[in-house]
Amino acid sequence: MTDAREPLLQVRNLQLHYRTRRxxxxxxxxxxxxxxxNEALVVLGESGSGKSSLAKALMRLLPRNLARFSGGVTxxxxxxxxxxxxxxxxxxxxxxxxxxxxxxxxxxxxxxxVGEQVAEPLRVHRGWSKDAAMERVVETFATVGVSRDFVTxxxxxxxxxxxxxxxxxxxxVTEPDLVILDEPTSALDVLTQASIMNVLKRIKREQxxxxxxxxxxxxxxxxxxxxxxxxxxxxxxxxxxxxxxxHDPAHPYSKLLMDSVPRxxxxxxxxxxPGEPPDLIEPPTGCRFADRCPSRFGRCSEDPPAFELDGxxxxxxxxxxxxxxxxx
Amino acid sequence: xxxxxxxxxxxxxxxxxxxxxxxxLRVxxxxxxxxxxxxxxxGESVAFVGESGCGKSSLARTLLGLxxxxxxxxxxxxxxxxxxxxxxxxxxxxRVGYVQQDPFGxxxxxxxxxxxxxxxxxxxxxxxxxxxxxxIRKVLEEVRLTQVDEILPxxxxxxxxxQQQRVVxxxxxxxxxxxxxxxxxxxxxxxxxxxEILNLLRRIQQERELTLAFITHDLSTVRHxxxxxFVMYAGRVVEQAPVERLLDNPQHPYxxxxxxAIADVDADNALEERAVPDGEPPSLLHxxxxxxxxxxxxxxxxxxxxxxxxxxxxxxxxxYSACWLQDPERG
Numbered sequence: 178m179t180d181a182r183e184p185l186l187q188v189r190n191l192q193l194h195y196r197t198r199r200x201x202x203x204x205x206x207x208x209x210x211x212x213x214x215n216e217a218l219v220v221l222g223e224s225g226s227g228k229s230s231l232a233k234a235l236m237r238l239l240p241r242n243l244a245r246f247s248g249g250v251t252x253x254x255x256x257x258x259x260x261x262x263x264x265x266x267x268x269x270x271x272x273x274x275x276x277x278x279x280x281x282x283x284x285x286x287x288x289x290x291v292g293e294q295v296a297e298p299l300r301v302h303r304g305w306s307k308d309a310a311m312e313r314v315v316e317t318f319a320t321v322g323v324s325r326d327f328v329t330x331x332x333x334x335x336x337x338x339x340x341x342x343x344x345x346x347x348x349x350v351t352e353p354d355l356v357i358l359d360e361p362t363s364a365l366d367v368l369t370q371a372s373i374m375n376v377l378k379r380i381k382r383e384q385x386x387x388x389x390x391x392x393x394x395x396x397x398x399x400x401x402x403x404x405x406x407x408x409x410x411x412x413x414x415x416x417x418x419x420x421x422x423x424h425d426p427a428h429p430y431s432k433l434l435m436d437s438v439p440r441x442x443x444x445x446x447x448x449x450x451p452g453e454p455p456d457l458i459e460p461p462t463g464c465r466f467a468d469r470c471p472s473r474f475g476r477c478s479e480d481p482p483a484f485e486l487d488g489x490x491x492x493x494x495x496x497x498x499x500x501x502x503x504x505x
Numbered sequence: 506x507x508x509x510x511x512x513x514x515x516x517x518x519x520x521x522x523x524x525x526x527x528x529x530l531r532v533x534x535x536x537x538x539x540x541x542x543x544x545x546x547x548g549e550s551v552a553f554v555g556e557s558g559c560g561k562s563s564l565a566r567t568l569l570g571l572x573x574x575x576x577x578x579x580x581x582x583x584x585x586x587x588x589x590x591x592x593x594x595x596x597x598x599x600r601v602g603y604v605q606q607d608p609f610g611x612x613x614x615x616x617x618x619x620x621x622x623x624x625x626x627x628x629x630x631x632x633x634x635x636x637x638x639x640x641i642r643k644v645l646e647e648v649r650l651t652q653v654d655e656i657l658p659x660x661x662x663x664x665x666x667x668q669q670q671r672v673v674x675x676x677x678x679x680x681x682x683x684x685x686x687x688x689x690x691x692x693x694x695x696x697x698x699x700x701e702i703l704n705l706l707r708r709i710q711q712e713r714e715l716t717l718a719f720i721t722h723d724l725s726t727v728r729h730x731x732x733x734x735f736v737m738y739a740g741r742v743v744e745q746a747p748v749e750r751l752l753d754n755p756q757h758p759y760x761x762x763x764x765x766a767i768a769d770v771d772a773d774n775a776l777e778e779r780a781v782p783d784g785e786p787p788s789l790l791h792x793x794x795x796x797x798x799x800x801x802x803x804x805x806x807x808x809x810x811x812x813x814x815x816x817x818x819x820x821x822x823x824x825y826s827a828c829w830l831q832d833p834e835r836g
């Protein structure tokens with residue numbers, strides 16, 4: 178890649194807080210991320226870790242009970258946070274960044290033909306004519322593996338796997354630079370899941386699209402990941418190359434998480450992480466994982482910064498202070 | 506199989522649902538369970554694995570007596586389920602515990618834990634309040650909800666997903682069942698809690714010597730939690746074998762496809778596409794003739810697989826596969 182040093186998307190100290198009756202929930206609390214061109218970044222995390230809020234913050238789909246939305250986001254060098262809502266909606270949303278929401282396949286409009294629904298971003302955001310838009314829809318359907326006959330069908334006439342492909346087509350139809358996928362396969366069967374992942378791999382290879390894949394499923398995430406960011410209680414605790422993350426995780430939480438992944442051909446049973454994630458309303462001071470961490474020590478009562486390790490790794494853990502790997 | 510009588514037998518079990526248009530025109534039947542035979546031994550843990558719509562949940566509900574089989578029967582401790590009436594049927598329901606998929610949906614929202622655990626005991630005639638309290642405390646400790654006094658007055662929405670599922674398991678165990686049926690017990694839970702709940706179920710099953718029928722779509726979790734696996738496709742059991750043999754030496758092309766679609770975590774997974782059979786599972790209203798997997802099967806043999814329904818062959822002892830490829834008489 179020519180401009181490998183200049184990432185497509187750069188996120189710095191992103192904050193997204195919600196107002197709730199009990200106080201302010203810090204769903205995204207100081208997130209730094211980089212996504213390169215034609216790169217797939219996987220954001221892993223348990224439910225409630227803030228990974229879907231992160232996606233919504235990037236798409237600027239903000240709820241009404243917003244308490245704080247700040248930080249720096251640049252896309253291809255353009256400062257997105259400086260844009261007003263109208264400008265952002267016209268220029269960026271669905272044009273340069275699109276998203277497949279969680280369970281989106283169940284959110285298709287039941288009384289509109291799927292072809293028309295997929296054409297909508299082109300018609301609304303680009304003002305294309307109906308014929309031009311439909312032509313593009315047919316092309317996109319071919320990319321995601323939906324027959325052109327399905328353009329005139331209604332959502333209830335399609336199976337779950339086909340509807341998921343339609344939703345994916347909707348995100349791809351404007352040829353965005355970056356597609357955010359929030360749990361795109363978690364409601365699907367194993368075989369359908371594998372064929373959707375095949376489609377994503379092909380699109381990434383052939384069209385050079387970048388992806389942010391948000392999921393809790395480590396095994397599926399490895400089907401697409403170039404890099405992995407692991408979220409815990411609103412923060413990214415480790416960001417590494419996929420190979421490093423899957424084979425030699427650095428953060429104690431990453432290690433426990435990787436141990437809990439069941440493997441088909443492994444004689445010892447998987448482990449689990451005792452305890453529960455902290456409350457996002459009053460997160461503990463110091464390291465947020467300390468309560469559940471087997472390697473906790475004195476230093477953990479202070480909030481660890483993200484330490485930079487070799488191989489472009491960032492780990493938010495005192496064990497990696499000065500970049501030394503303690504367990505060698 | 507040991508010489509001792511199995512706990513539960515399903516013989517030629519069919520559960521069909523009649524489909525009507527406008528409420529009276531008969532359109533046909535959805536053959537959710539279509540000719541299933543098996544035996545479950547005492548103290549055995551078996552997993553039924555299959556995709557959505559393969560009939561695994563209908564099978565579970567038939568075993569629980571919630572659906573009446575269209576043909577065939579379930580025989581539990583020598584008694585035919587279809588012949589049980591009134592009190593005998595209630596006794597059966599006490600002998601079989603049910604762990605649902607969605608723990609929050611399975612717990613009545615307006616009852617606190619004490620009340621919702623008392624209910625089954627009251628219904629089954631435990632009238633002494635102290636006796637009920639004693640049994641509830643014991644079973645809560647067994648599912649490792651050790652801070653019993655904190656848990657008892659809570660309502661379901663005040664518990665985490667893992668705690669809710671423990672309460673559901675506790676409720677299933679209260680009446681001292683001989684068998685537990687768990688329908689996707691962890692699919693609604695977080696990855697880090699899943700293993701904990703599966704370990705708990707396995708431990709209870711072994712300690713109490715329960716028969717556990719465990720329904721799942723996820724082959725990667727079954728290895729450590731089941732003794733035998735049944736793979737279901739379109740209402741039928743297509744392969745059954747002890748866990749390790751099925752995972753390490755799958756015979757049926759459908760099982761092979763399932764195993765090829767899931768891989769262990771590896772960064773190299775992103776480099777290549779997986780082999781996935783074309784198409785989708787057939788309609789259970791008009792299943793294809795012959796083998797139900799033949800339209801998607803890469804090894805289908807024209808003239809045989811599309812005409813004749815394969816019986817269960819036994820390529821190795823205790824390992825059964827419903828596929829003509831395993832026919833010993835095939836040339």
